Amino acid sequence: xxxxxxxxxxxxxSETGLQHSLLALALSRSDKKVLHVDENEYYxxxxxxxxxxxxxxxxxxxxxxxxSAPFRNATLWKTEETASESxxxxxxxxxxxxxxxxxxxYTKSKLLTQLVSSKVYRQLEFQAVGNWWIYDAxxxxxxxxxxxxxxxxxxxxxxxKAKRNLMKFLKFVVDYENQTEVWEGHGDTSLNSFLSxxxxxxxxxxxxxxxxxxxxxPTDDTTVRWALPRIARHLTSIGIFGPGFGAxxxxxxxxxxxxxxxxxxxxxxxxxYVLGTGIANVEENGLEDDPEAPAFRLTLxxxxxxxxxxxxxxxxxxxxxxxxxxxxIYIISSPVLSIFKTTVEGSPPAAVSVIAFSPETLxxxxxxxxxxxxxxxxxxxxxxxxxxxxxLYATTLHSAGSKDILAASLKAFLQSIDEKNVTLLYSxxxxxxxxxxxxxxxxxxxxVLEKVEQQWNEVMGGVGGEFMKFGDRKGMEPNDDDxxxxxDY
Numbered sequence: 001x002x003x004x005x006x007x008x009x010x011x012x013x014s015e016t017g018l019q020h021s022l023l024a025l026a027l028s029r030s031d032k033k034v035l036h037v038d039e040n041e042y043y044x045x046x047x048x049x050x051x052x053x054x055x056x057x058x059x060x061x062x063x064x065x066x067x068s069a070p071f072r073n074a075t076l077w078k079t080e081e082t083a084s085e086s087x088x089x090x091x092x093x094x095x096x097x098x099x100x101x102x103x104x105x106y107t108k109s110k111l112l113t114q115l116v117s118s119k120v121y122r123q124l125e126f127q128a129v130g131n132w133w134i135y136d137a138x139x140x141x142x143x144x145x146x147x148x149x150x151x152x153x154x155x156x157x158x159x160x161k162a163k164r165n166l167m168k169f170l171k172f173v174v175d176y177e178n179q180t181e182v183w184e185g186h187g188d189t190s191l192n193s194f195l196s197x198x199x200x201x202x203x204x205x206x207x208x209x210x211x212x213x214x215x216x217x218p219t220d221d222t223t224v225r226w227a228l229p230r231i232a233r234h235l236t237s238i239g240i241f242g243p244g245f246g247a248x249x250x251x252x253x254x255x256x257x258x259x260x261x262x263x264x265x266x267x268x269x270x271x272x273y274v275l276g277t278g279i280a281n282v283e284e285n286g287l288e289d290d291p292e293a294p295a296f297r298l299t300l301x302x303x304x305x306x307x308x309x310x311x312x313x314x315x316x317x318x319x320x321x322x323x324x325x326x327x328x329i330y331i332i333s334s335p336v337l338s339i340f341k342t343t344v345e346g347s348p349p350a351a352v353s354v355i356a357f358s359p360e361t362l363x364x365x366x367x368x369x370x371x372x373x374x375x376x377x378x379x380x381x382x383x384x385x386x387x388x389x390x391x392l393y394a395t396t397l398h399s400a401g402s403k404d405i406l407a408a409s410l411k412a413f414l415q416s417i418d419e420k421n422v423t424l425l426y427s428x429x430x431x432x433x434x435x436x437x438x439x440x441x442x443x444x445x446x447x448v449l450e451k452v453e454q455q456w457n458e459v460m461g462g463v464g465g466e467f468m469k470f471g472d473r474k475g476m477e478p479n480d481d482d483x484x485x486x487x488d489y
Contacts, residue, residue: 004274013035026467044260047259073431090425105247189223212231243344296308322433323440354377
């Protein structure tokens with residue numbers, strides 16, 4: 001077998017996170033020589049998904065390198081294995097798949113279109129993201145967010161005047177791109193101010209609309225220009241794949257599962273994968289004297305030296321001003337069936353439900369909840385935990401006391417579901433610094449895909465056909481993938 005150093009590589013890709021794995025997928029039919037390396041021993045990068053044992057190893061590794069980006073401050077707690085026989089317990093390690101990036105994917109996302117056109121959708125299973133809730137601090141209860149016109153008209157908490165204004169706003173927002181005269185002058189003002197002055201929304205309706213943006217920023221920092229596309233995306237996605245939901249989540253680990261399938265496609269197409277090997281040094285060659293010389297000379301962490309025409313690296317986190325989010329993963333001993341129950345006839349059962357906590361709704365001793373909190377509640381249908389349990393992914397912007405603030409959101413959630421004897425079995429907390437080329441978001445941002453297409457065009461030089469549009473491979477039937485192990489990408 002030809003060594004890495006002896007091969008003339010067209011492309012070297014560093015890190016197997018979702019963005020670069022999608023690039024490998026896009027290049028999988030290109031006849032280019034692609035080397036894909038990752039310093040980690042696992043696929044997925046910042047979107048990786050782990051078993052419990054792998055989480056232990058990850059936390060231990062971070063503890064030995066506390067300043068390594070993008071993760072830090074990881075702390076882990078789990079229930080004692082010596083608990084009584086009648087006490088709820090964690091199952092075995094591989095009964096769990098905990099993702100570092102529980103992003104949902106709206107059904108209008110271009111990513112789903114590309115997964116279909118590239119054929120890899122056959123290797124993926126998607127679950128519905130159904131019910132959306134908001135925490136009401138006054139009654140310490142969860143209230144379902146309206147899921148369309150019918151929900152709005154049936155909601156007794158909204159008076160008739162507010163309903164009329166809400167319907168007027170919804171009609172506007174789904175066509176906001178053609179009504180710039182309505183909002184352009186307010187583009188850089190806060191969403192809540194716009195909703196209050198333009199549509200006379202009371203405060204509780206402002207918080208409902210804000211929750212649909214999935215914004216992690218303080219209310220006054222969520223601008224109209226930023227929010228309108230997100231609200232429109234949410235509303236226009238509902239019903240595309242079926243009634244009652246507008247987003248999906250890939251089973252078995254979310255973005256990590258897409259990354260692995262994309263990397264597998266890259267390998268089938270001839271790409272070479274090396275885990276546990278990073279890039280130790282990069283030298284750019286001057287091409288004036290020898291146009292055939294590789295543009296980059298890369299020294300790998302295993303001391304091999306490779307040459308390549310193009311090199312795509314993972315993002316670096318050098319700025320102390322980069323945004324930081326705080327995340328917690330909780331496993332609880334309840335399926336929380338009430339959270340997933342559908343109210344729309346014909347809709348599939350939800351496997352993921354979204355809980356929003358507006359700023360200032362939690363009281364935490366020694367801390368201030370200035371930012372929104374979102375909890376993504378995942379049932380066992382996601383393949384991430386055993387039947388009878390749930391995985392909760394809580395996220396907020398980092399601040400002093402973030403760990404206690406997220407813990408308070410868990411406590412408030414458990415109190416609001418009105419279930420007795422629910423036990424916290426597992427808790428993982430960590431902070432994550434934003435990657436500017438792959439923004440941290442609770443939903444997949446199609447700008448990531450635009451970046452991938454830009455990189456693909458750079459490799460192909462405009463002669464690669466249509467981006468991520470592949471036909472069936474010769475000799476392979478379109479449905480020859482029932483077991484999920486064929487190579488038909």
